Amino acid sequence: MNPLAAILVRDMRIAVRVGGGALMGVLFFLVVVTLTPFAIGPDLALLKRIGPAILWLAALLASLLALDRMFAADHDDGSLDLILMGRAPLELVVAVKGIAHWLTTGLPLVLAAPLIGLFLNLDAPAEAALVLTLLVGTPALTFIGLIGAAIAVTLRRGGLLLAVIVLPLTVPVLIFGVAAANAAVIGPVPFGTPFTILCALTLASLVVGPFAAAAALRQEME
Amino acid sequence: MRLSADDLHCHRGGRDVFAGVSFAVGSGEALIVIGRNGAGKSSLLRGVIGLVRLSQGRLTLEGGDPELTIAEQTHYLGHQDALKPSLSAAENLSFWAGFFDAPSLDIHGALDAVGLASLAGLPAAYLSAGQRRRLSIARLIAVKRPIWLLDEPTSTLDVAAQGRLTGLMQAHLASGGLIMAATHGPIGLAKTQELRLDQASPSLAQDQGDEQEKP
Amino acid sequence: MALLDFANPSRFLRFANTTIPWLSGVTLIVFAFGIDQAMIAPDDYQQGATVKIMFLHVPSAWLGMLAWGVMTVAALGTLVWRHPLADVIAKAAAPIGAAFTLLCLVTGSLWGRPEWGTYWVWDARLTSELILFLLYLGVIALWRTVDDPSRAARAAAILTLVGAIDLPIIKFSVEWWNTLHQGTSVFRLGGSKIYPTILIPLFIMAAAFTLLFFTLLFAAARNEILRRRVRTLQLMQASQVT
Numbered sequence: 088m089n090p091l092a093a094i095l096v097r098d099m100r101i102a103v104r105v106g107g108g109a110l111m112g113v114l115f116f117l118v119v120v121t122l123t124p125f126a127i128g129p130d131l132a133l134l135k136r137i138g139p140a141i142l143w144l145a146a147l148l149a150s151l152l153a154l155d156r157m158f159a160a161d162h163d164d165g166s167l168d169l170i171l172m173g174r175a176p177l178e179l180v181v182a183v184k185g186i187a188h189w190l191t192t193g194l195p196l197v198l199a200a201p202l203i204g205l206f207l208n209l210d211a212p213a214e215a216a217l218v219l220t221l222l223v224g225t226p227a228l229t230f231i232g233l234i235g236a237a238i239a240v241t242l243r244r245g246g247l248l249l250a251v252i253v254l255p256l257t258v259p260v261l262i263f264g265v266a267a268a269n270a271a272v273i274g275p276v277p278f279g280t281p282f283t284i285l286c287a288l289t290l291a292s293l294v295v296g297p298f299a300a301a302a303a304l305r306q307e308m309e
Numbered sequence: 310m311r312l313s314a315d316d317l318h319c320h321r322g323g324r325d326v327f328a329g330v331s332f333a334v335g336s337g338e339a340l341i342v343i344g345r346n347g348a349g350k351s352s353l354l355r356g357v358i359g360l361v362r363l364s365q366g367r368l369t370l371e372g373g374d375p376e377l378t379i380a381e382q383t384h385y386l387g388h389q390d391a392l393k394p395s396l397s398a399a400e401n402l403s404f405w406a407g408f409f410d411a412p413s414l415d416i417h418g419a420l421d422a423v424g425l426a427s428l429a430g431l432p433a434a435y436l437s438a439g440q441r442r443r444l445s446i447a448r449l450i451a452v453k454r455p456i457w458l459l460d461e462p463t464s465t466l467d468v469a470a471q472g473r474l475t476g477l478m479q480a481h482l483a484s485g486g487l488i489m490a491a492t493h494g495p496i497g498l499a500k501t502q503e504l505r506l507d508q509a510s511p512s513l514a515q516d517q518g519d520e521q522e523k524p
Numbered sequence: 525m526a527l528l529d530f531a532n533p534s535r536f537l538r539f540a541n542t543t544i545p546w547l548s549g550v551t552l553i554v555f556a557f558g559i560d561q562a563m564i565a566p567d568d569y570q571q572g573a574t575v576k577i578m579f580l581h582v583p584s585a586w587l588g589m590l591a592w593g594v595m596t597v598a599a600l601g602t603l604v605w606r607h608p609l610a611d612v613i614a615k616a617a618a619p620i621g622a623a624f625t626l627l628c629l630v631t632g633s634l635w636g637r638p639e640w641g642t643y644w645v646w647d648a649r650l651t652s653e654l655i656l657f658l659l660y661l662g663v664i665a666l667w668r669t670v671d672d673p674s675r676a677a678r679a680a681a682i683l684t685l686v687g688a689i690d691l692p693i694i695k696f697s698v699e700w701w702n703t704l705h706q707g708t709s710v711f712r713l714g715g716s717k718i719y720p721t722i723l724i725p726l727f728i729m730a731a732a733f734t735l736l737f738f739t740l741l742f743a744a745a746r747n748e749i750l751r752r753r754v755r756t757l758q759l760m761q762a763s764q765v766t
Contacts, residue, residue: 089410092405092407092410093404093407094408094409095409097393097404100395104666105395105671114658114661114662117658118658121654121655129645131645131646151748164389165387165389165394166391166393168360168385168387168389169391169405171359171360172358172360172381172383173381173409173410174409175408175409181450200422200459204642206654208642208643208644235399254582256550290333295334395671424765425698425765427761427763427765428761428765431761431762432758435759436762437763440765
């Protein structure tokens, strides 16, 4: 088997086994969205207006779950030493681990979003825009998160640090993700304008994330 | 094939972990690194494969694959077993075989060589410390690499498993491989040379255990 | 202590193996009868045929709560008597209860769409049902996260008991919270007059759902016991290889 395929299969297998993190993100997503009406009241008109923003915030928080263990688990059991001795470039290994994380955490969020959107009374165009922006935007969240996960690799309490260092970096994604979702429903900006920028942000993070994370891992390991 | 080191130094955390270490190991030879706790055995092994930065000195490999680095031709058996508890023994092993792009994936044969064939389907979480160690050793069998770096390979192994490991090491040497092992006890190999790591600033190193040397 | 005597996993296995076929047969018959009765029940003069969703919706709501009740009793069994069968029952009941609660939520929103014009409102009853569903998912997630069954059982038992205390509080606070912000919704099925022509099929369906619940519970508990035996055998196998 190809080294990168081996990493992909292994990480996804671990995620769906007992103790793995797959679908935990969806549950977290659902809980956060459920809490919002308790805080701001059950006014459906208001919920409908701020629905995309709530869902985006919840997806942002949910996609950071389990990210702190992504490299730390491999570091703690010695796997990272061996990964560094492989012939596959570390940048690609990191990128593949990011893809595995997105497939088990980010993609379920995208698929659950329309269902959870029903709770906020979103209508069909809003749902479609939301799913599209999340589909394009959540990989950026994971790949920006990779950098934090790599920096926090040797720390015992990496989870909180990860959130603190990663969340500010995700602000642009949040801005344009919500802007695009809102543009599709309310206007006045056409959907394409913020959406194109969101795509650009994702493409940039797909490149920057693995390089920065691999550099951080190399520094930490020496 | 010949792995030689000339005047290696490692300086970490304000002290010399080891200094002025030189050695040369050829095909079919084993180098046993001995020394008390904290003498820098683990750091030396990790230094050879670049997991610890060497502050000075030169490492050369003659007769290896010139396209590959030393680390890419080396197996490292460290203190940790690099196993995922939720994956089965066979899944753990075939992951590493796949990751190291092994041409022949004889997972069953490798498990058999360490006496774990009957436990192939069990999650690694169910295995004892010695069985986990043996599963880790199976990696060296499943994937062919000429250099073996073994850090305390016999720890947690019982007498029978130690004997089996000796057999595997002899076979590896016989097939032209080379071994560098850090150990306290006897390792049961015929053709060995010893490298003693005791001279490096002992007064500062007294309280440092092997575990603390890792980054 | 006949109950404790009976609560031996091997004896339960034998009991489950003999009862499950009978129980499934009876469940099928009662379901056939109940669905038939529900079909011939008169339509509502306002809602038309959509009222028939009630025959699925109301029993699944009841069973969703009954399952938590079963889990609460089992949780006491786990914590007070440390009984392995109680662990098994609690673990088996959680996904079934979650499924009934989900069925209740889904049928409810399908019913709500024509009646209220929306799939969901943050009404007191709907909201507390959703929270019950979330609590189920939390318990299931806990079972899935802890590998060692007896440790997972104790943790899940504590969570179940806290949930049992918390559920009425959530229900009351949600009603209070909702009356403060009386929104766009009115829950129409407020314990008012229901005619026997509808009530009798409803009770038959409730009986069918209850039978279904126990059939599934016994089957799931049997599977869980077998799964644990496999795990024990595997651990034994690992300890025998030298």
